[in-house]
Amino acid sequence: KRSISPSAEELTQRILQGNNTALSQAITIIESTAKKHSTTAEAIIKNCLPHANKSVRIGITGVPGVGKSSFIERFGSLLTEKGKKVAVLAVDPSSSVSKGSILGDKTRMEELVKNPNAFIRPSASGTSLGGVARKTREAIILCEAAGYEIIIIETVGVGQSETAVHSMTDFFLLLKLAGAGDELQGIKRGIMEMADAIAINKADGENLKAAKLAKTEFNRALHLYPPKDNGWIPKTLTCSALENEGIKEIWDLIENYISEAKETHYFQHHRNQQNKFWLLQTIESRLKTDFYENPTIKEALEEQIGLLNAGKATPFQAAERLLGLT
Amino acid sequence: KRSISPSAEELTQRILQGNNTALSQAITIIESTAKKHSTTAEAIIKNCLPHANKSVRIGITGVPGVGKSSFIERFGSLLTEKGKKVAVLAVDPSSSVSKGSILGDKTRMEELVKNPNAFIRPSASGTSLGGVARKTREAIILCEAAGYEIIIIETVGVGQSETAVHSMTDFFLLLKLAGAGDELQGIKRGIMEMADAIAINKADGENLKAAKLAKTEFNRALHLYPPKDNGWIPKTLTCSALENEGIKEIWDLIENYISEAKETHYFQHHRNQQNKFWLLQTIESRLKTDFYENPTIKEALEEQIGLLNAGKATPFQAAERLLGLT
CATH class of the missing domain: 1.20.5 (Single alpha-helices involved in coiled-coils or other helix-helix interfaces)
Structure with a gap:
């Protein structure tokens, strides 16, 4: 038994x-x-x-409605057809089906779910992005050990989740719609700046012309940013998950990017940077938690904030006093 | 003696x-x-x-060439004519005359420099923004104790210095030029989002029409942001420091803003928030410094990064080990 x-x-x-x-x-x-x-x-x-670290990790983001699930269904199926094993994970700190996490609704990825060479896992639950991101990074290691060669990390982009996914992937793909008018939003939140490529999805039927126009516009916006530190200038493409158009071209682009990055050793350099980022991030978050959750500090902090609000101490004096308590 | x-x-x-x-x-x-x-x-x-805290603190930023010194000369003179005492400080972590700090070149503010009711002080030197910002915040206290009713904090916007100035002032004014084409830059760096008002300077002569157009455009851009947490919708104005036009209107706007903020108690609430921000900022920066400058940690950190790069530890395991050393 x-x-x-x-x-x-x-x-x-x-x-x-x-x-x-x-x-x-x-x-x-x-x-x-x-x-x-x-x-x-x-x-x-x-x-x-x-046994880990041998995969290509691809981050995919885009607002709800952009067609991430259909895109991943097509993209994942293309890769399995090419004989690759594909794992799909998600980072969504607000994880619940109602919030629009595609992976909560596996029925939208019918083919991929049934595919023995694909592994689909919804986001770890939890309210702290740090916690969810850590679990996802650990899940990546396990998937790689299980022989998954392509790891897709999907995010709906709640809070800082794009930044988290960007810092755990080798290639970051931003899905967009034509005429959504959220260019400013993307620039403001720094998402455009993180993208290695932008794919305008739903480039089909009546939407085709608008998608081509959007491609030109996003391309121009991308050129306003300096090239990435490996010299890469982000590319813009159009695709249709519905008609299975342009999906192959996206994979070709990523494959070229990765093989060039490996040749120049940027690939490993970038992963090393990401490891260091997560190391420092984890340390700093714990230093803060340990300090602020110390009961002595908790009480004294309230007191010092009272003095600040009464104009009886400067923030620097208050900080010195609090730091002196540990 | x-x-x-x-x-x-x-x-x-x-x-x-x-x-x-x-x-x-x-x-x-x-x-x-x-x-x-x-x-x-x-x-x-x-x-x-x-004796401090009784002033109105105004942050002013804008790229070199926008005419900050001439603007402050006119603006400060207007305030002293109204019987107010005006102090001008600067936050510029790269401080040196050659880098374009207006206050390094007092000759550009001839009138204000000679004015007994004005006090002009260049930026504290130092390479860390945190250090420079702290000194400036402390200088504000002294200026307020000396009876200065309006404290102008100027920054040329190196690195994160706008964020620092924004978090020590009651009103944040962004100076712009028409047709400078740096709207995207401002949105990207989050400066537009911080502004309580945008003034298009050099709205004179042949430039007047372009300035009015720019006003409309910036106004539209500002409306893409949600209102501030006090309900304020940032305003756009035009002015000419050269012709002394529109300067009074900017002061009227600020004066109205401040009196409304005082009525609703937002003024004090906002200063309390800023104090708390600086308190936590100072604590967290010290926690990090103390940790990373510990010689045991310094050595062990190098070792753990080596293990990370060799794929022999996860960032989370390495963090646990390092945290266990203190």
Whole structure:
């Protein structure tokens, strides 16, 4: 009789054999907030790590309604047809079906869900982006150990989630619609600046002309930014998930980008930068939590804020006093 | 015979009497990095604090060439004519005359420099924005204690200096030129979003028509943002420092804004928020410095980054190890 909780070693073995059930179970353990799971989770990650890092990680973002699910369905199917194993994960700190996370609604990706070479996993739940992002980064390691060669990380772009996805992927694709009029929004939130490519989706039927026009416009907007630090100038394309048009061209673009990045060693350099970013981010977030959640500080902070509001201390004096308490 | 280094008490007394020489000396002591000055500096700030906070603090930004110095000359002179005492400070972390800081070149503000009711002080030097901003905030306290009713904080907008100035002022004015084509730049860097008003300068002669057009365009752009949290919708105006046109209208706008903000208590609420922001900012920056400058951490950090780059640890594992060392 099989144990309900398989050991970390057992799970790792089956993950390395490419067993999707084991992969799912292991991700559930990693996502668990139960204390009893944390040792197992750590062990699985440790075991999988030497087999990780060999994939291409692609970030995909776009507002609800842009057609992300249909796009990923087509894009993922194209890749599996090419013999690749494709995992689809999501970063959505507000995760729930009603909030529009495509992965909550797997029925929109009928083909891919049934495909044995595809693995689809909804976003970890949780309200802190940091927490959700960490779980996703750990899930990437497990998927890579299970032999997934392309990892797609999808986000609906709540809060800073695009920034999180951008900093865990090798290529960042922004899906857009023609005439949505949200160019300013994209510039303002810094999303345009993060994109390695913009694909205008729903470039079909009556919409085709507008999509081509939008392509020109986004292209011009992209040229206002300096080239990326690897010299890459982001590209704009049109596609139709509905008619399965332009999807192949997007993959060709990404494939070229990645092979060039590997040739110039930018690929590894970029991943190293991302690792360092997450390391520092994790440290700094813990330093703050430890400080502000200290009961002595909590009480003294209220007191100092009172003095500030009464004009009886400067923020710098108050900071010194608080820092002196630890 | 007068001592070369007057005591904190002496300096405070003379500051409270409105003595500009004492004010200058005290600011120099505050800006000093010499250890021997820090006790005096703290004492002066402590003594001045009960007499501070009564001014209106106005932030002014704009790219070099927009005419900030001529604008401040006219604007400041208008205020002194109205019987107000005006102090002009600057936040410029790259401070040096060659970098275009207007206050380095006082000759551009001939009238204001000679005016006994005006006090002009170049930016504190220093390469860290945090350091420069802190000194400026402390200088504000001293100027207020010396009876300055309007404090103008100017910045040329290097790095994040607009954000710093925005978070220490009650009203943030963005100076622009017609047809400069840097709208995108302003949106991208979030400066448009911070502005309480935009003034198109050099609206004179052949430039007048273009300035009026720019006014309409910036107005439209501003309406794409949600109203500020006090319900304020930023305004756009035109002015000419050269012809002394539109300057009075800008002051009228600011005066109305401030009196309304005081009526609704938003004024104090906003200053409280700013104080809290600077408090947390100072704490967090020190927590990080203390951690990263710890020699044990410095060494271990290099080691962990090595493991990360070799794919032998996750950023989260490395963070745990480093945090465990303190």
